[in-house]
Amino acid sequence: MNPLKHVAIIMDGNGRWGLKHKNSRNAGHKAGLSTVEKIIKSSIKNKIKFLTLFAFSTENWKRPKKEINYLFSLLQSFLSDKITELNNQGIKLKIIGKKNFSKKLNKLLSSSENKTSSNTKIQINLALNYGSKIELINAFENVQKNKEKINEKNIVKYLLTKNIPDPEILIRTGNTKRLSNFLLWQLAYSEIFFVKKLWPDFNEKDFDYIIKKFKNIKRNFGKI
Numbered sequence: 001m002n003p004l005k006h007v008a009i010i011m012d013g014n015g016r017w018g019l020k021h022k023n024s025r026n027a028g029h030k031a032g033l034s035t036v037e038k039i040i041k042s043s044i045k046n047k048i049k050f051l052t053l054f055a056f057s058t059e060n061w062k063r064p065k066k067e068i069n070y071l072f073s074l075l076q077s078f079l080s081d082k083i084t085e086l087n088n089q090g091i092k093l094k095i096i097g098k099k100n101f102s103k104k105l106n107k108l109l110s111s112s113e114n115k116t117s118s119n120t121k122i123q124i125n126l127a128l129n130y131g132s133k134i135e136l137i138n139a140f141e142n143v144q145k146n147k148e149k150i151n152e153k154n155i156v157k158y159l160l161t162k163n164i165p166d167p168e169i170l171i172r173t174g175n176t177k178r179l180s181n182f183l184l185w186q187l188a189y190s191e192i193f194f195v196k197k198l199w200p201d202f203n204e205k206d207f208d209y210i211i212k213k214f215k216n217i218k219r220n221f222g223k224i
């Protein structure tokens with residue numbers, strides 16, 4: 001049975017779900033938040049130590065302002081309402097990506113990280129304004145600036161995921177098979193599960209099924 005520490009998820013399909021059910025993309029984002037809560041609970045149950053959720057990419061700034069504003073207002077009210085509860089559950093929150101949102105949201109994100117920083121049950125990495133290419137460029141720049149040798153060890157220590165093991169599993173919902181600039185380095189050897197369901201329809205059963213499947217995969221890492 002394969003050990004499992006880290007699951008990464010591209011939570012895709014909110015917009016389509018919202019349009020289909022409520023004629024509003026934003027309604028899909030709201031519904032997607034309930035799935036986030038379910039999957040956090042399920043991850044704890046499955047003793048997963050790291051859960052990385054792709055919530056907003058560096059490319060998502062190309063969306064209409066109305067949708068972007070809605071997404072961040074959703075995040076803001078979610079964190080204001082739930083951070084105490086998350087903290088009580090032993091969740092450590094870490095933002096990966098550049099915090100260049102409103103002053104109020106930046107502050108809330110930092111305070112949520114600080115408040116939960118000593119928790120050990122599970123670490124949730126929220127990828128927000130995250131892009132893998134810019135992450136890698138910054139890492140290479142740091143290696144160069146410090147006149148270090150370009151090798152795996154030195155690059156990894158400047159990634160936003162330093163000290164976090166690479167994900168064993170990547171899940172992308174929403175019936176789309178691409179990485180969309182997510183964790184390009186860290187996913188080098190991950191088992192990838194593309195799921196047809198839209199994110200708001202994804203549930204604990206789907207998650208458990210993937211974990212079960214993963215446990216029995218023969219992972220070679222180049223060996224035979």
Ligand code: IPE
Binds near residue numbers: 056057
């Ligand atoms: C993913 O769902 C969530 C974010 C990018 C914030 P989408 O909003 O991309 O949903 P679809 O793919 O348009 O249905």
Ligand code: IPE
Binds near residue numbers: 010011054178
């Ligand atoms: C990827 O989904 C980003 C997030 C889930 C946050 P997108 O819906 O933005 O990806 P593309 O643009 O279809 O590749």
Ligand code: MG
Binds near residue numbers: 013
């Ligand atoms: Mg999408």
